[in-house]
Amino acid sequence: MEGKLIQLIWVLFLFIAMTAPAHSHYSFTSVPNVSPTEKVTNLHFFYHDSLTGKNPTGVLVAKPNNSDPSLAPFGAVFAVNDPLTVGPELTSEVIGNARGIYVSSAVKPEQPMVMMYLDFGFTSGEFNGSSISMFSRNPVQEKERELAVVGGRGKFRMARGYALLNTFFVDPKGAVIVEYTVTVFHY
Numbered sequence: 103m104e105g106k107l108i109q110l111i112w113v114l115f116l117f118i119a120m121t122a123p124a125h126s127h128y129s130f131t132s133v134p135n136v137s138p139t140e141k142v143t144n145l146h147f148f149y150h151d152s153l154t155g156k157n158p159t160g161v162l163v164a165k166p167n168n169s170d171p172s173l174a175p176f177g178a179v180f181a182v183n184d185p186l187t188v189g190p191e192l193t194s195e196v197i198g199n200a201r202g203i204y205v206s207s208a209v210k211p212e213q214p215m216v217m218m219y220l221d222f223g224f225t226s227g228e229f230n231g232s233s234i235s236m237f238s239r240n241p242v243q244e245k246e247r248e249l250a251v252v253g254g255r256g257k258f259r260m261a262r263g264y265a266l267l268n269t270f271f272v273d274p275k276g277a278v279i280v281e282y283t284v285t286v287f288h289y
């Protein structure tokens with residue numbers, strides 16, 4: 103009886119020793135993906151980017167040392183923290199912000215184009231704390247254009263989709279208001 107008990111204790115001990123987390127081990131699990139129901143979400147908001155004024159929401163961080171006098175010569179890099187609002191006026195309710203960088207990437211005489219690497223984060227409502235990642239070329243000259251949504255955080259984890267952009271207002275000194283209609287697939 104006692105022998106059996108000792109044996110049992112040893113078996114338990116070995117089991118615990120073998121299953122205890124070992125931080126130095128490479129491990130993985132791989133199981134069939136039984137897909138949960140996918141949702142589709144449509145979002146509509148306005149994006150405000152201003153490089154001018156007392157409180158710019160975008161700043162030039164680098165540009166090539168050449169004679170191109172334009173506001174965004176090929177190679178210019180801008181960092182932004184741009185508000186997203188419900189309506190086209192900056193005074194309308196702010197529902198999030200777009201953060202990241204964009205790079206002027208058209209070589210003259212090509213039409214202006216920027217490459218956008220932006221995270222659109224929401225700060226109110228259903229998607230407060232969640233964000234969607236856009237990684238896309240943006241032919242800013244075209245009135246209507248499309249950006250790719252390549253991922254997301256929070257409720258937008260694993261998101262993919264697209265954003266349709268429509269320029270609402272342009273100040274040639276360096277400010278734009280753009281209407282975004284976004285469709286994202288996520289879980």
Ligand SMILES: *[C@@H]1O[C@H](CO)[C@@H](O)[C@H](O)[C@H]1NC(C)=O
Binds near residue numbers: 167168
């Ligand atoms: C910018 O270009 C000019 C003319 O080529 C050169 O003299 C100057 O040293 C350059 N400045 C920097 C910071 O590279």
Ligand SMILES: *[C@@H]1O[C@H](CO)[C@@H](O)[C@H](O)[C@H]1NC(C)=O
Binds near residue numbers: 225226227230231
């Ligand atoms: C959004 O979430 C943050 C963090 O959880 C919270 O502090 C804030 O009050 C929320 N805002 C709204 C408008 O729900």
